[in-house]
Amino acid sequence: MDLIISLDGTGGTTVRVYSAIRQAIADGRLPAGHRLPASRVLAADLGVARNSVATAYERLAAEGYLVARTGSGTYVAPTRAAAVSRRAPADPLRARSGWTYAPLPTSGGAPAPRYDFRSGIPDAKLFPFESWRRLVAAELRLRAHDPGGYADPYGQPALRAAIARYLGYARSLRAEADDVLVTNGTQHALDLIGRVLLRPGDVVAVEDPGYPPARRLFESLGAAVVGVPVDADGLVVDALPDAARVVYTTPSHQFPLGRTLSVARRHALLEWAARRQVAVIEDDYDTEFRFSARPLEPLYGLDDIGRVLYVGTFSKTMLPSVRTGFVLAPAALRSALAAARQLGDGHGQIAVQAALARFIEEGQLARHVRRAGRAYADRRARIVAALGTLTGLDVIPSAAGLHVTALTGSPASGAAADPAGRSAAHPAESEAVSPARVVAAAAARGVAVEDLGLYGSDSTGFVFGFGAVDPALLDEGMAVFSEVLAGRRDT
Structure with a gap:
């Protein structure tokens, strides 16, 4: 990797090279033990004479900033490399007010507790890593001669078709590949939906108790988030605020209570949304793992006027690190959601999406x-x-x-x-x-x-x-x- 340093300042070329490297060491950009480019290489990169760089290296070594190792190269000395504190600007940039910016805790990084009863974490030991590795490796090999262009923001066609078929037999949903937009998980889907549907000040109704990341995401978009109680039959439709523009719900397995939205409430919610022209986001939270009774038909399947956006993820059925989810959206919103995806991160990981399509089609997911x-x-x-x-x-x-x-x-x-x-x-x-x-x-x-x-x-x-x-x-x-x-x- 090229070493980029500034030669601005006074003095001859040697002095400026010397000062730039010493400053880079002092402020931590060149850490202890870092190997510097050969004097010939750095001179060519900077467009200066090699002798200027060699002389600067010799002076820095004499002062203890660098160590020359015969046959190996020139390195930053461990005793002189230390980051210096930078003076804070008088008027620093600040994030806008209105919501909390502290990151939510995650399950990664810290050692797992001995008795780990935290929610939302699948067992990685149950996942067929070898099968998944082979699929991903095969897709990477197929793309060895890829021209390197950008992909479709809607997602890989094969994966969209596989998800549509999977939802057909796993959730009894009538869906086609064109209905599916691939995302980087549920939060990404909610972000895209929020950016397409919400303006600052719009009211979003969420379940209370409910899923904190969803609430905080809508707040970050400037929405006014209103909690709606949940009872034994699920979300209390009669308590929904009249001003709501969007309703976010987990009807099939309410988080965190685990209750199911009753059939009567499902129809009441759809009728309420139709009367007020409100969008309903249905988060089908971890319903793939069922232990009794047959699942109720999702809101998306009951919706015949296009008010429901159905959001799902493979983070629980597979692993969070797969970072793949999807949203089924009414036709009128699909191009807007794809445009929002393209403006945000362009598209997902092509090889992972293609491997997941095969994982589903070969029956391995089931x-x-x-x-x-x-x-x-x-x-x-x-x-x-x-x-x-x-x-x-x-x-x-x-x-x-x-x-x-x-x-x-x-x-x-x-x-x-x-x-x-x-x-x-x-x-x-x-x-x-x-x-x-x-x-x-x-x-x-x-x-x-x-x-x-x-x-x-x-x-x-x-x-x-x-x-x-x-x-x-x-x-x-x-x-x-x-x-x-x-x-x-x-x-």
Whole structure:
């Protein structure tokens, strides 16, 4: 890689080369141990005489900035390379006000906890890496002589067709390849939809409790986000704000409660959206893994006037690192969404999309979902059984997904409540248990569970993911959580 330095300043060429390299070392652009170009190469790059560069190198070496190693080259000395603090400008640039810019926590980077019950993380050990590696490698070989042009922002045609067919038999959706726009996952799809549909100040209705990244994304676009309560039948349609321009919902497996939007509510929501000309974003959150009952027909399949945008991802069925999702959009929005995609990141990874098309068409995705689903069903059953032995926790029934939610005996759990709002089933526990404190105490013992309160609303409880937990440690982890819960009640 070429070394780019500025030769602006006073003095002869040698002095300017010397000063530029010394400054690059001082401010950390040339770190300790970095190998500098040969004097001949750097001289050619800078358009100066080789002797000027060689003399500058000799002076820097004499002063301890560089070390010359015979037969190897010239390196930055470890004792002299240190980044210096830069003076902050008097009037620094600032991000616009109006929303929180702190990044949301992720599951990557830090070591996983011993008992990992975090939600939304699939088990990478269940994924057929060898099969996937062969498919990706084959696609890369096929593209060895690719002219290097840019691809279609809609996504690879083969993948769009494969997704349409997959949704036909997996979710009973009537879709064609032209209905599908490939994205880099759910968040990318929501961003594209928001940029196409929303203007600053528009109202977006979201579920409460709900999915924080979606709420924050809409806020980042300048929308006014309004939370709408969720009860045993899902999103409360009667509570939707009249001013809403967009409704975001997870009807088939509500996050984080896990409930399903009833048939009556589905029709009510579509009728409400039709009357007010509102767009409905249907996030089909992790419904591929089902453990009981047949799934209800998605809103997209019930919609006959083009109000629903159906969003899906392969982050749970495969891996988050695959970074591939999709949106089924009404015909009137497709070109706008593709244009927004093209303006943002152009297009997705061609080889990955082509490999995923083959992965689906060869039946490997369906086999993986079945195999992983059996493993997840066992883990889910063990967690539900363990929670069933804990006094004061009410498990919310759910038929799909990668997590289980338990309420701390609150009225929202379905138990009768007294006038003070306490659960008649567990009057003492609802006052004694602080989920935030339990979560913190559990974390100190290596158990990672989530506080339901982090997702909004007045409901209190815990969210237990079962995708990432080691099945050999699951029962032990639940036992530790039980001890922590009992201990917090006693304090």
